[in-house]
Structures are given as C-alpha cells and as structure tokens.
Amino acid sequence: MTSDEFxxxxxxxxxxxKPLNRISMQAELVKMALNGDVPPEKAVAALDKIISSAKDCxxxxxxxxxxxxxxxxx
Amino acid sequence: MLTxxxxxxxxxxxxxxxxxxxxxxxxxxxxxxxxxxRDWLKKETFDHVLLDFMLPDGSGAHLFNELxxxxxxxxxxxxTGHPSVKSVIKGLCGPTVDYxxxxxxxxxxxxxxxxxxxxxxxxxxxxxxxFDLLIGESPVMKDLYKLIARVSxxxxxxxxxxxxxxxxxxxxxxxxxxxxxxxPYIATxxxxxxxxxxxxxxxxxEKGAFTGAVGRKEGVFEQAEGGTLxxxxxxxxxxxxxxxxxxxxENKVVLRVGGTKxxxxxCRVVSATNRTMEEIAQSKVLREDIYxxxxxxxxxxxxxxDRKEDIPLLAKTFxxxxxxxxxxxxxxxxxxxxxxxxxxxxxNVRELRHFVHRAAIMSDPxxxxxxxxxxxxxxxxxxQSTTPALQAGRTIEDVEKELIYATLEKVNGNKTTxxxxxxxxxxxxxxxxxxxxxxxxxx
Numbered sequence: 001m002t003s004d005e006f007x008x009x010x011x012x013x014x015x016x017x018k019p020l021n022r023i024s025m026q027a028e029l030v031k032m033a034l035n036g037d038v039p040p041e042k043a044v045a046a047l048d049k050i051i052s053s054a055k056d057c058x059x060x061x062x063x064x065x066x067x068x069x070x071x072x073x074x
Numbered sequence: 075m076l077t078x079x080x081x082x083x084x085x086x087x088x089x090x091x092x093x094x095x096x097x098x099x100x101x102x103x104x105x106x107x108x109x110x111x112r113d114w115l116k117k118e119t120f121d122h123v124l125l126d127f128m129l130p131d132g133s134g135a136h137l138f139n140e141l142x143x144x145x146x147x148x149x150x151x152x153x154t155g156h157p158s159v160k161s162v163i164k165g166l167c168g169p170t171v172d173y174x175x176x177x178x179x180x181x182x183x184x185x186x187x188x189x190x191x192x193x194x195x196x197x198x199x200x201x202x203x204x205f206d207l208l209i210g211e212s213p214v215m216k217d218l219y220k221l222i223a224r225v226s227x228x229x230x231x232x233x234x235x236x237x238x239x240x241x242x243x244x245x246x247x248x249x250x251x252x253x254x255x256x257x258p259y260i261a262t263x264x265x266x267x268x269x270x271x272x273x274x275x276x277x278x279x280e281k282g283a284f285t286g287a288v289g290r291k292e293g294v295f296e297q298a299e300g301g302t303l304x305x306x307x308x309x310x311x312x313x314x315x316x317x318x319x320x321x322x323x324e325n326k327v328v329l330r331v332g333g334t335k336x337x338x339x340x341c342r343v344v345s346a347t348n349r350t351m352e353e354i355a356q357s358k359v360l361r362e363d364i365y366x367x368x369x370x371x372x373x374x375x376x377x378x379x380d381r382k383e384d385i386p387l388l389a390k391t392f393x394x395x396x397x398x399x400x401x402x403x404x405x406x407x408x409x410x411x412x413x414x415x416x417x418x419x420x421x422n423v424r425e426l427r428h429f430v431h432r433a434a435i436m437s438d439p440x441x442x443x444x445x446x447x448x449x450x451x452x453x454x455x456x457x458q459s460t461t462p463a464l465q466a467g468r469t470i471e472d473v474e475k476e477l478i479y480a481t482l483e484k485v486n487g488n489k490t491t492x493x494x495x496x497x498x499x500x501x502x503x504x505x506x507x508x509x510x511x512x513x514x515x516x517x
Binding site: 010013014017018020021022023024025026028029031032037038042046049 | 155178
C-alpha cells in the first residue's frame with residue numbers, strides 16, 4: 001500500500017468510527033433509560049439513531065471498498 | 075460536581091455525551107470548534123476539558139497553550155478516533171494527559187472524570203520539602219532544619235559531617251537557599267582534582283601560569299562571590315595544599331595561580347566529609363587550623379537508619395519523581411513501605427533512591443504495582459553487619475562475643491589494647507577467646 005492509499009484509508013476509517021462512536025453512546029443512553037435514569041421515550045429516539053448510524057457506517061465501508069477497489073483496478 | 079467543557083464537532087455525539095455527563099452529576103458545556111471552545115474558556119472556568127483531537131478549524135492540541143495560560147488549568151482528556159494517536163499525543167503534551175478512544179463507553183467517561191478526584195489524593199498527601207529540598211519529618215531532621223535555619227542567618231562557615239549518601243550536598247544547597255544570599259551556589263569536589271589542579275580549581279589561574287593554562291580562569295572562591303561555596307570531600311584535599319586554603323579563609327583574599335594581585339573574596343564556605351569528627355582528629359587528613367576555620371558550625375547529618383520513619387516519605391517522593399519523568403503511575407503498597415523501613419540502608423538516601431528507581435524500572439509499566447526484588451542487598455552492606463542493632467531475644471553471652479570480636483577487629487587484633495577498650499583484664503580476654511575455641515592451647 002502506498003502512503004497515499006494509506007492516508008485515504010485513514011480518512012475512511014475515521015469516518016466509519018464516527019457512527020460507531022454514536023452507536024456506542026446511544027446504546028449507553030438506552031441502558032440508562034432501561035434503568036429509569038432518563039425518560040423511556042429517549043430510548044426509542046436513541047435506538048432510531050443507532051439504526052441510522054449503523055447504516056451510515058455500512059455506507060462508509062461500501063464507499064471505501066469501491067474507492068480502494070477502483071485503485072487496485074487502476 | 076465538575077464543570078466540564080466538551081469539545082467535539084459531532085453534534086449527535088456531544089448531545090448524548092452531555093446527557094450522560096449531566097447524569098453523572100456534572101455541569102457540561104459544549105463547543106463544536108476551537109473558536110467556540112476559546113469563547114467558553116474566556117467566559118467560564120472549567121475543571122475538565124474533553125477535547126477532540128481533530129476539529130474543523132484545527133487540532134485540539136492548539137488549545138494547549140491557551141489552557142496552560144489559564145489561572146486554573148483544567149484537566150484535559152483528549153478524545154481520539156485512533157489508538158495509535160495516543161503515543162503521538164503523549165510525546166506532544168506530556169504524560170499527564172488522559173485519553174478517550176472512540177467508540178466511547180459511559181464507564182470510560184466516568185473514569186476520566188473521577189480521575190480528577192483520584193488525582194487530588196496524592197496532592198493532599200503532598201510531601202513537604204523543607205527549604206524546597208529536604209524531606210523528612212523525623213525528630214532528628216526537625217533538629218537539622220532548626221540548625222540550618224539558624225546558621226543560614228549568619229555568615230559562619232559550616233562543616234557537614236555524615237555518612238556517604240545522607241545528602242550533604244542537598245543540605246549545603248538548603249543552607250544556601252535559606253540564607254537568601256544574592257550570590258550563586260557553587261559546588262566542587264576536592265577529591266576530584268589532582269594535586270596540581272586543585273589550586274587552579276579553588277583559586278583560579280592566570281594565563282600562562284602553567285603548561286596548558288591558555289586563558290585566565292576564575293577559581294570557585296571568586297565564582298561564589300556573595301554566595302555559598304560547597305567544598306565536598308574536604309578531607310580528601312592534599313594536606314600540602316591546605317595552607318593555601320587556610321590563607322584564603324584567614325585573609326579573605328585569593329591569589330590566582332601565577333597571579334600577583336590579591337582578589338578579595340566574600341562567600342560562605344560549606345564543606346563536607348564522610349568521616350566522623352574523631353576520625354578527622356585521629357587520621358590527620360585535615361589540619362587542625364583548617365578544621366576550626368571550616369567547622370565554625372559543624373552539622374552532623376543523621377544516617378537514614380536513624381530516621382526510618384522518613385523512609386516512606388522519601389520512597390513516595392522518589393517514585394512520584396520517577397512517574398513524572400516516565401509517565402508511569404507506580405504506587406507503593408503499605409506492606410512494601412514496611413519492607414523498605416526494615417532495611418538499614420548503609421548507602422543511606424542515595425541507596426534508597428537508586429533502589430526505588432531500579433525497582434520501578436524492573437516493574438511492569440502497564441501496572442501501578444512496583445515489583446520489589448526479593449532481597450535488598452548492597453555490596454557496601456557489610457559495614458553494617460559489624461554494628462547490628464541490639465535486639466531483645468539475644469543472650470548477653472552472644473552480644474559479649476560479638477563485642478569482643480568487633481573490638482579486636484578495630485584494633486587489628488591487638489589483645490592488650492582490646493582488653494583495655496573492653497574494660498577487662500588481658501587474662502579475661504584470653505579466657506573468653508579460649509572458650510570460643512578461637513585460640514590454640516599454647517597461645
């Protein structure tokens with residue numbers, strides 16, 4: 001892998017980690033809601049956000065494979 | 075409760091993080107950019123800043139200078155997406171920074187925020203350094219502090235006596251510090267120079283005074299003008315150089331080697347030796363007239379075994395110095411400190427410090443436990459064994475035997491002298507030695 005490719009990859013990894021971080025934090029919120037620490041409707045909103053973050057992450061990974069895959073084809 | 079500033083450009087993350095941090099009982103404000111963060115720092119005081127490393131308008135590291143300039147520097151935890159950034163940050167910002175690696179969990183936030191409280195604990199048990207240098211709260215040390223405080227107010231020359239490693243140079247520096255004199259503190263070791271060079275070191279030389287004297291050099295007496303001159307190992311100074319030193323002490327002027335002009339000098343001389351006063355008197359390593367000039371005020375620094383209660387304080391100080399230098403987080407356990415206290419430390423504080431550093435180096439850097447070697451040994455420990463502390467549980471006979479042998483060793487086996495020292499007749503001594511089976515019948 002060239003350094004150029006590596007830095008490109010790093011950007012994708014950074015972008016993929018962002019939704020993962022959101023998922024992790026929202027999950028903590030759901031835990032708190034189950035404990036009764038925050039109102040239950042927050043849990044529902046959090047779960048929705050988890051799902052959309054999961055999709056975001058998946059999207060980023062798809063983008064990454066196609067981008068880097070293209071490079072290999074070159 | 076803490077006031078926390080959370081700086082991260084991911085609004086969704088900051089929102090959830092806020093809910094969690096507030097739930098943990100802290101007040102939290104957020105910023106999405108460096109600029110917003112700077113605004114908050116102007117308006118509010120924070121206990122803790124959670125800082126993303128990559129922000130739209132630059133790296134979180136840019137905020138460090140501003141944080142340093144604040145009257146109360148908040149604790150900083152860097153949020154990073156990449157674990158490998160950790161080592162880079164460590165190099166950049168020093169080891170005192172904490173990290174959160176994304177994805178973040180609630181427990182991790184809790185841990186870094188409560189670190190604040192943990193961090194306070196060692197601060198509370200902050201070990202006082204007397205004169206900014208000396209550690210110890212034992213009665214013998216308190217007496218020493220009193221002496222230092224008294225003598226520093228005068229201009230008297232001080233002679234420090236004490237075993238190797240007790241910290242004579244540190245005490246000399248403490249005297250200088252306490253004296254609040256305007257001149258510098260200059261230290262030199264009289265044992266480190268050859269006979270030919272010591273004159274030049276102490277008094278300086280003129281250009282061309284001897285082969286190799288290519289320029290003029292100020293001696294330490296001149297350098298210490300208005301301050302303190304520390305002469306270590308004064309008893310190692312060649313005896314035929316001592317009259318020169320005496321002249322300087324008497325007349326308060328130096329003559330550079332090869333020079334013709336007397337230069338007035340004005341400094342306090344603190345000298346040190348690891349010999350006892352009796353040894354100095356007996357062994358003729360120091361001329362009597364010099365001794366009285368230097369030891370206007372003699373101070374004996376106690377060996378570490380006479381102030382064992384200070385060992386934990388010293389050990390804690392040494393380990394926190396080590397932690398600071400190496401970014402480690404070693405801590406003593408009470409049992410370990412007791413082990414250190416039980417040993418006699420013939421090499422005194424120096425030996426203790428080396429021992430602590432060595433133990434820290436040998437320990438697992440990822441943990442906070444210090445691994446002590448199974449035994450504490452020193453090649454110099456033998457000296458110690460000849461004067462063991464008297465302990466209950468030994469018989470008089472046993473102690474008597476030891477005293478007789480120790481005395482004989484001291485007088486090189488001369489039984490008449492030994493008997494005299496022991497306060498018994500020579501015959502009694504012979505009888506004892508026969509009883510120990512140490513003498514053949516015909517002796």
